[in-house]
Amino acid sequence: MIVVHHLENSRSQRILWLLEELGAEYEIRRYNRNAKTMLAPPELKQVHPLGKSPLITDGDTVVAESGAIVEYLVERFDDGTLAPAPGTAEHLGYRHWLHYAEGSIAPLLVMRLVFSQLPKQAPRLMRPLMRGIESNFMTRFLGPQLDLHLDYIESSLSATGHFVGSDWSAADILMSFPLEAAAARATTDGGKARPAIADFVERARARPAYQRALDKGGPYALLS
Structure with missing residues (x-):
């Protein structure tokens, strides 16, 4: 099961959208920003050392960085709709x-x-x-x-x-x-x-x- 570690008001919203377009099953774990600093909470560092969002986990696999997450999810779930054929x-x-x-x-x-x-x-x-x-x-x-x-x-x-x-x-x-x-x-x-x-x-x-x-x-x- 894909788990999206979702920080409010962040780029991780795109990952939720992508998963909805792909029709993939996933779970959301929400994280709130610090009200004063607007930074991500320290709990995200328990998932990845940088403590940044977006992050996804897929079993024991942790994927960080928006572009890498998109490529990972497209390779796993896409039927050719959301990405052109390689080599073109x-x-x-x-x-x-x-x-x-x-x-x-x-x-x-x-x-x-x-x-x-x-x-x-x-x-x-x-x-x-x-x-x-x-x-x-x-x-x-x-x-x-x-x-x-x-x-x-x-x-x-x-x-x-x-x-x-x-x-x-x-x-x-x-x-x-x-x-x-x-x-x-x-x-x-x-x-x-x-x-x-x-x-x-x-x-x-x-x-x-x-x-x-x-x-x-x-x-x-x-x-x-």
């Missing part, structure tokens, strides 16, 4: 997006979250300085990098509305978390409108399997 050009593109989701776009979004918290967490007298540092970093580096990557994603989605082919794949599911965050950015802080990304997020959230995963996973609010 489509599979190479599929693999690209599996790695891109966590290796390229996610670190930029994490940096944005961290730097946005600097003025809020600093002592009152230091807040103007921290706001200046945040603004300078966003203007000189992070903002242009985010625009570069989001424009690339927007262009990639424009043709078919999906990252591989013209239907849903596990690559779409893995890319959903950063795109939900990007869609939130576009509406909350004046980010550039990107209709293909907005449409992708709307269609993802309308998927019956996505809705079932929400029902089972509990409240889900992106940290943005």
